Amino acid sequence: MNRAPLLLLYLNVLVIATCGLIYELLAGTLASYLLGDSVTQFSLVIGVYLSALGVGAWLSRYVETALARTFIEVELALALLGGLSAPFLFLVFAWIEWFQTALFSVVFLIGVLVGLELPLLMRILKEHLDFSELVSRVLTFDYIGALLASLMFPILLVPQLGLMRTSLLFGILNALVALWGTYLLRPILKDRGLAALRGRAMLTVGILAVGMIKADTLTTIAEERMLAQPIVFTEQSRFQRIVVTKSSRGFQLHLNGHLQFNSADEYRYHEALVHPALSTGPPPQHVLVLGGGDALAVREVLKYPSVRSVTLVDIDPAMTDLAMNFPPLVELNEDALRDPRVQVINRDAFVWIGETPRRFDTVVIDFPDPGTFSVGKLYTTAFFRQLRTRMTDESRLSIQCTSPLVAPKSYWCILKTMRASGFEPQPYSVSVPTFGVWGFAYATVQPDQRVPSQLAELEGPLRFLTTEGLRAMFHLPSDIAPVPTELNQLNNQILVRYYEQEWSAADGL
């Protein structure tokens, strides 16, 4: 071999080293993201990777013939395994008990393959160089590659490409180097099977390229599954993906990947949501609950002996079925949906509110956060005005309005929109460990500056709220001050845009 291919082979070493370290960093980052505790995760991943390098190096002695061919085969295997490692690990995360096994198997295999590569390459090159030069050159390029990888990974790759695409991109790079190798090492490769080898290399590039194109879809699927606990129930209804997970701190409900409640602290949220409206003014009789198919708000409503009817409107029958038939949830909501006073209506509240002739003295709104247009319409002046016509002059309302700390514009936009729709909203907030500081509003339809200050006589105890606590919720901390916003209207759903901006900014922290 002449000098030019030699230099190119060193370049090969550089790429191999970069790819190897990138795969290792990916695995470490993924493990920290998904399992938390990054010190432990990185330490374990590095340990396993380094020991696997040793195993690979040791195994290289058993390769006696067809050095060049084996080298390229190893590179292809590494390209496929490393390239698909991040997508694969994201996807298996749903089966939590297997995740660590999968993670360390992947890291170990990658380590072994990388460990095989350098000794093989050095043996290929040893014919052409003296030993000291060989070792110095190869190791120099190896370490330069490592430096490149460790710099690019946090500065360029993760912020620009994300984990999924980084993994696939370096897989492609790896496979291209293998393909290139079939030309560089042509003089010492046998003719037999050369075309097949190149074909496999191209196939590998193709597979990874498809992965690259589909990366967005993969991420969506993976994120839906990226819930921090084992899944105990999952259903794709006509409207949403319902997932229940379980942890040592109780169980959690997720809709479309968004956490709705944690059984360990949901009482704080639901007591705060329901009681200000139901404990104030004349005893509640006919109560409307919008959203809240988990029946946890209904559980609180039924603690009022004066209540004669509860109408629960939730779009998804799968959700209310779960609330009636899934034992842990039935236990948590105290079988509220089987109470004879409760009527369940599975309709889109937006459509239903325009059709119902009934009127309600108390309304509790527990819709999901306004993250999509189809939910955002339920926070518009059009909806609130229609709702107003279904209430009397003495009616009271309470509503969850997302986090005023994370999403102040969204929060104040909801209150402003209610005010423009004939309501007198009063802001209040409460701390729910699972969510952080959460925002609500209490509203009357008559101008009334008084805030709820008494808890009514209830059947059944409260775990969180006291009279003092009730009053305290209405003392607005200074970091939750009103901000100017536009109105959320049906023909201009500004709230969905605020919400998207504010929560994606928060997720980026």
Added chain:
Amino acid sequence: MACSRRAWIAATLGTTAGLVPGCAPRDLPPAGTLLSPNVVAGHWIRDGRLDATRSGGRARRAAVVIVGGGIAGLSTAWRLRRAGFDDFILLELESQPGGTSRAGRQGRQAYPWGAHYVPVPMQENAALIHLLEEMQVVVGRRADGQPVVAETQLCRDPQERVFVEGRWQEGLYPALGAADQDLAELERFRQHMDSWAGRHGEDGRRAFAIPLAHSSRDPRFLALDRMTMGDWLRKHAYRSPRLRWLVDYACRDDYGLSVEDTSAWAGLFYFVSRIRLPGQPSQAVITWPEGNGRIVQHLTDRAGPAVHTGWAVHGITQSRSGGAEVRALHTTDRTAAHWQAEQVVYAGPQFAAPHVIDGFDRQRSADFRYGSWIVSNVHLRKRPPEPGFPMCWDNVIYGSRSLGYVNAAHQTGRDHGSTVLSWYYPLASLPGPVARRRMLAADWQDLAALTVTDLQLPHPNIAGQIERLDVMRWGHAMVQPRAGFVWSRQRRAAAQALGRVHFANTDLSGVALMEEAFYHGIRAAEEVLAARGHPFESMLTFVPHDC
């Protein structure tokens, strides 16, 4: 045989180059019908086959007979009633009124068969605001006099999206994959249109106003009519293919014509007439699940028993002694009848006028050209799952020859489950007579396959969700504002009454818009009221000498 015939139809009607419905229609919907206006009766009138039919009975009498029950004719009826004048009847050829604004309904879901929105009118369009107030669509006035439209009557957000590079994105402009030059040109175009919105002619009028009759007659502006919109784009060095697509889409959407055939005046009219003041967004859009069928229903209800459907009017003769005779044949029971009227409002299209009105000089409307449209209503069991921006009211496919679809359930607020997609396809590239012949040669399978193939582009699995697919073939869907026509002497003279026969139709404006049909309906009604000496206060803020 069937195969080659279908391939031939597919080649002329295909939605995208190289993508034609195959021979094996395995993805065809399980049910559907092929609809069209009453072509048979229309051709009877055209060929003079009804001229010999005479009713034996005595002439019926009405002070005013309105011929044609589209938006124009119905608006005439509405205006007469608003003036307290009730002695009129309206004769409509089809079995339901509305013309190309008619709607259909299945179960709880209504859907349009044609025109489906109206931009919020500006203060100056007083007559239309009166109507929209009566419909409780306009619910008040702002301090500056501009109308306030009820929130639920405006198009719900998100309004429109475009399918480009394999995914949906918000808005009409295909920004995904656009280069910096594309975006710079789009911005230049927007500013260009914005500056036009502030321009007034020597006569003090807006360069482009709705109704078109309110626009300035400044010759500098009218000169734009002599070039095509394609020429105009080239003249102003707009070269971005994406901008060109946007403008072409606009021309096909509003006029059923390609950018290379559309008058530049009409092209600018589309963009500029809806911007009230420079720096403001285009006027918001008013729409309903059934499209402008909502307006048809309101006007029909107001006209009450005066509306008679199924009457093919084949003769209008003015007598020297005063008065006019209107002869018609009922299309289903084949009874003949004639009316003695003092005034007639011919609210039919100009192309049919020579066949209906005695003494109507064929040359008077020789330059009026009409385009054909196919409209499919696709009934879905449930909505297709899809990536990217969620389903909007208007859903456009970049690069397709169709105009995409409107989701009829959008304005009902239902975001899940069954819906009807109204899919629009103008035969923009063929000359009218050729397009009509080919369209009428196609059968339901051809047109259903055309529709499904186009919808499969953004929704590969949609075929399995379709319950039924009905197709409407509109032979003369729209008058075409070709270069040179909009401000031609012929077009401007066409609205002038012929003795006791007054004219009302959107084609008199050279563009097919609800506002234009309505304007001519009101104008013709007020001509009649004035001719009869009936007291009224004009709703028209400005009556030009020509139209």
